[in-house]
Amino acid sequence: MKAIIYDRYGAPDVLELRELAPPVAAGGEVLVRVRAAALNPKDSLIRKGKFKAASGPTFPKLLGYDVAGVVEALGAGITKLRIGDEVFGMRNGFTGGTVAELVTLQETELCLKPVALTFEEAAALPLTSLTALQALRDLGGVGPGARVLIHGASGGVGVVAVQLAKALGATVTTTCSEKNLEFVRSLGADETLDYTKETGLEPGRDWSCVFDVFGNRRFSTAKASLGPRGVYVSTVPSVRSVFDDLRTRWLPFKKSRLVVVKSNTTDLEALCGFVERGQLKPIIDRVVPLAETAAGQAHVETKRARGKVVISVS
Ligand SMILES: NC(=O)c1ccc[n+]([C@@H]2O[C@H](COP(=O)([O-])OP(=O)(O)OC[C@H]3O[C@@H](n4cnc5c(N)ncnc54)[C@H](OP(=O)(O)O)[C@@H]3O)[C@@H](O)[C@H]2O)c1
Structure with missing residues (x-):
């Protein structure tokens, strides 16, 4: 699968689009085919080496916590989601991975995507x-x-x-x-x-x-x-x-x-409720293709984005 990765801390130009082995869903996890992801200041801070203790010493590192996509495979013990479901959610922790064609998340970090939203709009919401x-x-x-x-x-x-x-x-x-x-x-x-x-x-x-x-x-x-x-x-x-x-x-x-944000299905479902009642709409500053993720991150780092920078993956 294609993914944005980096082998060292630094400016957005350390990011590369590379072919990696696809992840496999472990117990309690769901493999998602990513349609869209979104960037956050957190990605930039980790890439600059500001959270070394939390993100760990190993490279390459992947990028991205927000995701919207389609369930591709299920690990053991998945009870609610099914293959083919359209989902959105947020990875917890400090190891990203949603700016890639495939990513695994805990089932508890996902929820069914509101039908009224496109994948790009849904990816703009979670974190x-x-x-x-x-x-x-x-x-x-x-x-x-x-x-x-x-x-x-x-x-x-x-x-x-x-x-x-x-x-x-x-x-x-x-x-x-x-x-x-x-x-x-x-x-x-x-x-x-x-x-x-x-x-x-x-x-x-x-x-x-x-x-x-x-x-x-x-x-x-x-x-x-x-x-x-x-x-x-x-x-x-x-x-x-x-x-x-x-x-x-x-x-x-x-x-x-x-506040220390925590992803969970109950709160994602609450967000769906606000969307369905017309009380919450995603605000997207720009959508950039996967290969232009570095430019998207550079824009986030201007601290002038109006709403979200979304990555269109597939
Ligand atoms: N603790 C957590 O769990 C958690 C979760 C999410 C985010 N965060 C943190 O929350 C902060 C905001 O995140 P974000 O995603 O909203 O960032 P963001 O999208 O990059 O914020 C950009 C906005 O910042 C505004 N801004 C720039 N300079 C400003 C100033 N001096 N005073 C007030 N506003 C200013 C800009 O508005 P103008 O152009 O109008 O100035 C721009 O619209 C970041 O530090 C992020 O790391 C923490």
Whole structure:
């Protein structure tokens, strides 16, 4: 099978399209023929060598966590999916592999693809939408009547966070650059702020949840803008965000939490529900062919993508 791989850490030009032996589905795993995958900042960070301890010392390394495709083969013990099912999902952990013609995932990391979505649209959803759902609903406690600030609303996670926060019943304020204000408003945001002029973190805004998607704000600053039981959620693992999470986790108010996305069928099915009710639509910045994955990664690394960069595989 064809796959994008790399033999050393470095810039996007270390990526190569190479022929590899196809993977085999072990017990509990499903072999998926990939129709589309999507890129995330996580792929770039691993390729640059930022997560060496987690991604392990061996090369070549494969790329990609988001996938949409067709079930090709089943390992032992698969109970729900069948050969020929159209599925989408996200690989957990730090060994990618979806930017390839075939990939294995745990059955629990997959779900039937919403029929209304193309493979490219479905591949644009899992990692970012699971992150947003788990950050807002599970950590931020966002539900009807919540007042949410989403900082950095026009990227991969941001565009789905706006839609999911609205779907959960919140009033949503966002920050983004000036050129994206109208675009983010079109996703359903009630208020859009240019982050070069206003941060939304002024004392007294009384947010139920501040979701710092871009991750360059601090809990210490956000705290004054939170309501009495407000929660600040960051996406960026750092000594500070981990410490703040541990320090405030058991407090009844003004917590700082770090989201660590986890793929699971239940949450993927919840995403399908939002799609079917017309509350969540994938936002694709561009689709690039498998052979041009390096250019796709370079675009993600500009930190200017509007929504997702999707890889069309077959
Ligand atoms: N912990 C987890 O489980 C988890 C899961 C998913 C993602 N993440 C992390 O979450 C972060 C966001 O991921 P993503 O996929 O949304 O990234 P992304 O798609 O690459 O984000 C691009 C967006 O960032 C915005 N941006 C650039 N500079 C900004 C600034 N100074 N302030 C605010 N926004 C700015 C841009 O909007 P403008 O052009 O409007 O500025 C652009 O739309 C990444 O660091 C990623 O690694 C963590």
